Amino acid sequence: MSLDTIQMVLVTVLTAATPLIIAALGELVAERAGVLNLGVEGMMVCGAALGFAAAVETGSTLVGALAGAGAGLGLAAVFGLLTVGLAANQVASGLALTILGLGLSGLVGAGYVGLKREPAPHLHVPGLSEVPGVGRLLFGQDAFVYAGLGLAVGVSWFLWRTRAGLILRAVGDDHAATHALGLPVRGVRFLAVLFGGACAGLAGSYLSLAYTPFWAPAMTAGRGWIALALVVFASWRPGRVVAGATLFGGATVLQLHAQAASIGLPGQLLSALPYVATILALVLLSLGRRQGGSLAPAALGRDFTPHR
Amino acid sequence: MRLDLVPRARRSPLAASLSPVLAFVTAVLIGGVAVSLLGVSPGAAFAVYFVAPLSELWSLQEIALKAAPLALIATGLAFCYRANLWNIGAEGQFVVGGLAGGWVAVATHGDAGFTVWILPAMLVAGTLAGIAYAMIPALLRARLGVSEILTSLMLVYVAELLLDYMARGPLRDPAGFNFPQSVAFDEAARLPYLMEGETLHAGVLVALVATVLATLVLGRSLFGFATRVVGASPRAARFAGFSEARLTLAAFAISGGAAGLAGIVEVAGRIGQLQPTISPGYGFTAIIVAFLGRLSPLGILIAALVIAVTTIGGEAAQIDLRLPLDLTRAFQGLLLCLVLGADVLTRFRVRLVSGATR
Numbered sequence: 222m223s224l225d226t227i228q229m230v231l232v233t234v235l236t237a238a239t240p241l242i243i244a245a246l247g248e249l250v251a252e253r254a255g256v257l258n259l260g261v262e263g264m265m266v267c268g269a270a271l272g273f274a275a276a277v278e279t280g281s282t283l284v285g286a287l288a289g290a291g292a293g294l295g296l297a298a299v300f301g302l303l304t305v306g307l308a309a310n311q312v313a314s315g316l317a318l319t320i321l322g323l324g325l326s327g328l329v330g331a332g333y334v335g336l337k338r339e340p341a342p343h344l345h346v347p348g349l350s351e352v353p354g355v356g357r358l359l360f361g362q363d364a365f366v367y368a369g370l371g372l373a374v375g376v377s378w379f380l381w382r383t384r385a386g387l388i389l390r391a392v393g394d395d396h397a398a399t400h401a402l403g404l405p406v407r408g409v410r411f412l413a414v415l416f417g418g419a420c421a422g423l424a425g426s427y428l429s430l431a432y433t434p435f436w437a438p439a440m441t442a443g444r445g446w447i448a449l450a451l452v453v454f455a456s457w458r459p460g461r462v463v464a465g466a467t468l469f470g471g472a473t474v475l476q477l478h479a480q481a482a483s484i485g486l487p488g489q490l491l492s493a494l495p496y497v498a499t500i501l502a503l504v505l506l507s508l509g510r511r512q513g514g515s516l517a518p519a520a521l522g523r524d525f526t527p528h529r
Numbered sequence: 530m531r532l533d534l535v536p537r538a539r540r541s542p543l544a545a546s547l548s549p550v551l552a553f554v555t556a557v558l559i560g561g562v563a564v565s566l567l568g569v570s571p572g573a574a575f576a577v578y579f580v581a582p583l584s585e586l587w588s589l590q591e592i593a594l595k596a597a598p599l600a601l602i603a604t605g606l607a608f609c610y611r612a613n614l615w616n617i618g619a620e621g622q623f624v625v626g627g628l629a630g631g632w633v634a635v636a637t638h639g640d641a642g643f644t645v646w647i648l649p650a651m652l653v654a655g656t657l658a659g660i661a662y663a664m665i666p667a668l669l670r671a672r673l674g675v676s677e678i679l680t681s682l683m684l685v686y687v688a689e690l691l692l693d694y695m696a697r698g699p700l701r702d703p704a705g706f707n708f709p710q711s712v713a714f715d716e717a718a719r720l721p722y723l724m725e726g727e728t729l730h731a732g733v734l735v736a737l738v739a740t741v742l743a744t745l746v747l748g749r750s751l752f753g754f755a756t757r758v759v760g761a762s763p764r765a766a767r768f769a770g771f772s773e774a775r776l777t778l779a780a781f782a783i784s785g786g787a788a789g790l791a792g793i794v795e796v797a798g799r800i801g802q803l804q805p806t807i808s809p810g811y812g813f814t815a816i817i818v819a820f821l822g823r824l825s826p827l828g829i830l831i832a833a834l835v836i837a838v839t840t841i842g843g844e845a846a847q848i849d850l851r852l853p854l855d856l857t858r859a860f861q862g863l864l865l866c867l868v869l870g871a872d873v874l875t876r877f878r879v880r881l882v883s884g885a886t887r
Contacts, residue, residue, distance in 0.1 A: 259678065263862075303866060307873040308534060312615050312678065314869050316816055321862025327855025438855075443686055450679045489694035496683040500669075503680065507673040526534045526877070 224354040230474065231358050235366055236432065238463075238470030240265075240424040242369040244448035245455070245462045246376050247420020252452055253380060254413035255393035255520040259315025260300050262445025263322020264293040264418045265425035270326035272426025273436040274333050282341045286365070286426045293422020294415055296322055301414040305407050308524040323439060330436045341365065341431035365427045370463070372420070377459040389413060393518035396525040406525050421445065443496065450499045454506055456516040465502075472498050534877035544875040549821055549828075551874075552867035553835070560860050569850050577849055578842030590729040592837045594799060597736040598623070598791040600833035602815035604736075604743045605787025607824040608780045611747070613760040616781055618666065618681030619788040620812025621688035622659040626789025627796040628692050630655030631803040634718035634796075635700050635711050644717040651718060651793055659789015660782045662688065667781030671774040677781075685812070693805045700803055711803035720798040732794035736830075739787060743826040756780060788812060814840075817865045836861065 244261055251258045268289035276285025300318050303309040341363040344350070349360040380386040391399045392409045400406045428444070429436045447469065455461035476491045510516075557579075561571035582588045602619050609616040630651040637647055665684060669675040697709040705712070720730040747753040759766040759776050766773065796807055818836050822829030843857030873879065 299866060303870050307870050307879075308877070309869040309872060313610075313816075313820055314866065316617060316813075317862055317865035317869060319862075320813065320817065321859055321866060324855045324857070324859025324862050328853055328859060331853050331855070443683075446679065446682050450683075453676060453679070487694050487698065489690040493687045493690045496686045500680050500683050503675045504669060504673060507675050526536070 228354055228356075228358050232362070233474050234467060234470045235358070235362065236470070237473045238466040239366050239369045240427045240432065240444055241448050241451055241466040241469060242424075242463055243365070243372060243427065244421045244424035244445060245451040245466060246369075246372050246459060247417035247424075248448055249452050249455070249457055249459060249462060250376060250380070250389070250420075251413045251417035252521055253393045253457060253518055254389050254410045255396060255518055255523065255525075256301075256304060256410050256414050256417075257311045257315065257522045258297070258300060258318075258414060258417050259312055259449065260296060260318025260322065261315075261417070261421045261448055262441055262443065263319035263326075264296045264421035265322075265428075265445040265448075266326040266439060266441045267292040267296055267322045267329070268422030268425025269429040269440055270330035270333075270425075270436055272422070273336075273338070273429035273434075274329055276338060276426075276430055277333060277336060282430055285430050286423060289426025289430075290419040290423040293418040293420070293425065295418075296325075297415050297418020297421075300418065301411045304524065305410045305414065308526050311522050311524065319445070327438050330438065333436045334438070335435075337435050338430070340434040341427075363431050365423075365431055368423075373459045373463050380459070390518070393520055396520050396523070400525070400527055406527065410525075421448075424448070447495065447499055450503060453517075454502050456506075457518065469495070469498070533880040533882045534873065535880060536877055537875075540875050545823065548871035548874050549823060549832070549868055552864060552871040553821075555871075556860060556864040556867050559863060560856075563856065563859075564852065567852060567856075569852060574846060574850060574852065577846045578839060581845055582838050582841040587728070588841055590727060591841050592834060593729060593733045595840055596830075596833040596837035597733040598795055598811045599815050599818045599836060600736045600830050601739050601791040601794070602784075602788045602812060603818040603822065603829045603833060604739050604826050605784035606815060606819045607743065607747070607822075607826065607829060608756055608783045610819060611760045611824055612756045612776055612780045613763075614670070614777055614780050615678045616663065616666065616681050616784050617678060617816060618663070618683075618685050618812070619784060619815055620808060620810065621681070621685035622662045622785045622788035623792040623795075623808055623812045624685075624688040624692050625662040626655035626659040626792030627807045628688075628695060628792075628803065629658030629789070630793030631711065631714075631796045632695075632700065634714045635803065637718070638712050638715060644715075647715070647717050648720070648797065651797055652790060655793025655796075656786045656790045659785040659787070659792065661785075662789070663781040663785020664778070667778050667785075671777045677777075689806070692803070692807065696803045696805045702802075709805050713802045714797065718797060719801055720794065728799075730798040732798040735790065735794055736833075740826045740830050747826065752779070788815075814861065817861050817868075820865060821868050 244265055248258060248261055271292035272285040272289025275288030276282055296318055300314055303314045304311045343361050343363050346360045350356045380390060388404055389409055392406050396406045425441060428440060451462055451465045451469065454465045473495055476494050480488055480491050564574040565571050582592055602623060606616060606619055633651045633654045634647065662684065666677040666681040669680055670677040696711060700711045701709060702712040720732050723729045723731060755766065755771040755776055758769060759771055759773055763773065791811065796803065800807060814836060818829055818832045822832035839857060839860065843854055846852040847854050
């Protein structure tokens with residue numbers, strides 16, 4: 222296998238990993254603040270639909286990406302109002318948002334089925350992008366890929382190097398104590414949920430603007446749920462989200478190649494692999510951690526109502 | 530401005546029964562606005578969605594046929610959700626149940642020796658397959674602490690792909706001109722019709738029996754009590770000696786079995802053969818039904834009928850008013866949001882106070 226073939230494979234792996242990285246990082250921040258948002262899939266698919274629609278109407282990929290993030294943000298605001306504002310059950314509310322998001326995305330996207338757009342432009346640095354072996358991998362990706370990796374660094378820095386990040390983690394670990402210190406528990410949680418939703422929407426718009434690039438109903442195909450599993454798999458650490466998503470992207474690309482090469486296995490079996498792999502990853506993770514106890518934020522999934 | 534939630538000393542029974550109604554009315558109002566934005570008169574849409582389905586015999590039967598699997602699945606899910614266990618993979622258990630039961634029918638196709646036993650065998654096979662499939666997330670949760678939310682959902686995709694493979698591959702009708710479907714089941718492998726020449730089949734009775742059984746078990750048995758205690762306060766449940774692991778397995782077995790049974794009832798009743806897809810998302814819609822019915826069997830039965838009416842109405846609206854089918858799904862998602870939001874009224878008194886958010 223030549224150097225360039227390896228590079229091509231790595232490029233596709235990173236492309237498949239990017240939507241997972243972006244969505245999982247957003248969810249990670251929300252969960253670090255103690256909110257389990259199961260609506261990621263719905264926010265993602267809405268981001269894909271609205272992002273594509275906006276990009277087609279304006280002709281601008283940037284506007285599309287912003288619209289996608291906005292769609293996720295809007296749904297997240299509903300979710301935040303329910304779970305943070307009204308202390309509704311987080312699991313059920315998340316499911317409701319996923320169902321709502323799938324329906325809304327179908328409504329928004331109905332007029333855009335079958336349309337195609339140029340994929341998001343790739344970076345081109347004269348000289349550097351042509352370096353054999355690494356040029357395309359390092360200097361020839363689209364903006365989403367760099368944004369995803371930058372987001373990982375940013376989230377990591379925010380959570381462990383800033384005061385606000387410390388407060389956010391404290392809210393997720395012990396909301397009563399944080400409240401007693403006079404810190405705004407519900408405000409922090411609401412903002413974290415909004416951030417998570419915007420990331421999910423952005424990740425969805427990546428699918429319809431760069432990955433495919435077209436809109437098809439329910440095109441996220443469970444990627445939002447896989448992003449949720451990745452957060453657990455990464456034990457709530459941004460660096461491990463990137464590593465896990467890359468592994469996962471690798472598995473996806475492998476499966477696509479196997480399907481194309483028609484190696485005699487039924488296509489359905491290969492399509493089921495990502496889902497089976499997710500379950501296996503979660504099982505192995507918990508087997509490896511029998512003694513260590515859970516690394517989840519202590520207040521994850523518990524609602525908080527301040528009263529005196 | 531700040532929203533203050535003052536806990537009630539006890540759940541208000543009035544608010545508890547009124548909050549789903551309030552949520553439904555609000556959802557209908559918002560739906561009316563959405564419909565008029567799509568250029569259709571809300572009055573006409575209301576008539577198509579909620580009045581027309583109730584005015585003819587065939588559509589009434591359709592409502593019952595759609596409500597039966599929803600009620601059956603949601604009743605099973607109520608056991609899980611009451612115990613704070615999140616089985617969201619009922620869709621997968623439904624599919625696996627239909628597949629296993631349908632397999633029995635295909636395997637005995639054309640064999641006169643099995644006629645009396647074939648239908649019971651199918652129903653048992655479907656139920657057992659649903660239970661077995663639900664045991665995967667249940668065991669992983671009880672033994673290893675793996676989140677049942679994610680595993681049960683991932684298994685939905687696996688089940689759908691498995692059915693797709695079986696219907697196009699091993700179980701396909703060899704004489705079926707390559708259509709991706711199995712042989713049409715024998716008469717003995719079909720659920721009997723309740724009325725001559727109509728579509729209503731015996732599956733709706735299964736759902737009614739399940740409602741009665743679940744009401745008795747949840748309200749009148751120690752197991753039903755333990756379910757509620759584990760959900761409300763795991764610590765108290767431990768002190769009372771209720772095993773959380775055993776309860777997890779039992780609740781998943783009930784919901785998986787109910788979903789599997791619903792799956793084979795759908796296959797042996799309405800469809801009559803195996804196809805690559807057998808469910809229009811019953812397993813997910815049932816989650817809405819379970820919460821709309823406030824996790825009580827009787828409430829679930831009513832909620833299943835309401836959701837079935839909107840689904841039939843949605844299909845009619847697609848034809849008559851050219852309103853997209855996704856509108857129905859969005860409406861159902863919105864309804865669940867509102868139900869959950871309105872639930873706050875039963876637990877808290879809501880006050881608007883001036884001042885900063887805390």
